[in-house]
Amino acid sequence: MMPTSPGRRPAGLRGVPPAAVDAVITGAVAAATLWAGLRWAQGGPWAAVLGLCASVPLLWRRRAPVGTGAVVGAATTGLALAHAMPPLPYGALVSAYTVAALSPPRRRLQGVVGGGVLLALSLAVPGESPDSFGYVGMAFAVAYALGAGERARRAEIEALAERTRRLEEERAAAAARERTRIARDMHDVLTHSVGIMVVQADAGFLVTRTDPDRAQAAFDAIAETGREAIVQLRRVLGALRSGGGGPGGGAAPVPPPPGLGSLDRLAGRFGRAGLEVTVESRGEAGPVPADVGIAAYRIVQESLTNTLRHAGASTARVRLRWSSAELRIEVTDDGSGGFPAAVAGHGLIGMRERAEACGGTLRAGPGRGEGGGFAVTATLPLGEGPAAVTGGGPGQTAGEGAAGAAGEEAADAACARRR
Secondary structure: OOOOOOOOOOOOOOOOOHHHHHHHHHHHHHHHHHHHHHHHOOOOHHHHHHHHHOOHHHHHOOOOHHHHHHHHHHHHHHHHHOOOOOOOOHHHHHHHHHHHHHOOHHHHHHHHHHHHHHHHHHHHOOOOOHHHHHHHHHHHHHHHHHHHHHHHHHHHHHHHHHHHHHHHHHHHHHHHHHHHHHHHHHHHHHHHHHHHHHHHHHHHHHOOOOOHHHHHHHHHHHHHHHHHHHHHHHHHHHOOOOOOOOHHHOOOOOOOOOOHHHHHHHHHHHHHOOOEEEEEEEOOOOOOOHHHHHHHHHHHHHHHHHHHHHHOOOEEEEEEEEOOOEEEEEEEEOOOOOOOOOOOOHHHHHHHHHHHHOOOEEEEEEOOOOOOOEEEEEEEEOOOOOOOOOOOOOOOOHHHHOOOOOOHHHHHHHHHHHO
16 A cells, blocks of 8 residues: 555645545445446345445545555446446546556556456456447546556656755755855955055054155055955955846946956055065966966965964065966965964965865965964865966966956856865
């Protein structure tokens, strides 16, 4: 027996309890069978008993399709042998439909074989004409086909429901990844920009009266850093917009995400803030997948921001080591070499997440060289990834080499695939 879901509703009868549907069907079948057996065929008490046995078990057809079919089929055969059969074996036809619709394959096979034997007995023993075999056989074939169609329809609905559930889960996971990406980028942009602006503001305030030119340069650097932060925040927050934000409903142009090609500009910005940054590259630099280029830039940016704010350093060095398989990034400084809690917070976590998302690794801690200081070392693979730029200089990412190329959202998706 195969129990069926109590909440299942027949097509077109939504809101009606299955028990009520089965009761109506059973009543109709019982009335038709008893009427034919008692009035038309003039059967006796045994015909009444067999008629009830050929109809009443349909109340349990959903709980035990094959068992119900066996009882109904045997009673129908008894009616045929007693020459009290109705024009059609109504109860047996309903059972054939139910077995086809609700039973598993093995039980369906058992029902078909057993039903076929009982049908043959019902027609052969009373000596029915050959036309009756075709007539009744066609009726059972139609009933079974309708049940099989209902089973296929229900299976399709369940498959669509499962697909919808999976799509919802994938959509929720994508939304969670997007929220994480936005939070990480917001942290990178704000800590970098605000850190430089605070340092420049302090320096400008100290020399406002004694060295106006230097103070003016500091305030100019604050303005430039603020404008750059607005541009980057606009790109990050652009992903949150559901519609176009430009004139006439069109989307405003969004600047491409930064990459390795922007390291010199980044170093100059820190230089104006009082931290002398040297960028070195060894090995043959080639095209870089967009996800790796963005991750590398953000790791360098966060490392230098931490150096400026926490290390008390005057110089920092960014080394890029290229090979055919990976890019190794080393950011060192001549500061105290400590490991303050601020460095160990979201910034370091974000750097490690970016590296691991691209299939790489990241280490951070006191430097081992003669100058001491603090060191961040990231290793990022340069294997198969999103299409790298074909022009614009070695080491640039697709986001820097051409307008309209894949942005940081696509790069993060590539990181997820790389994992």
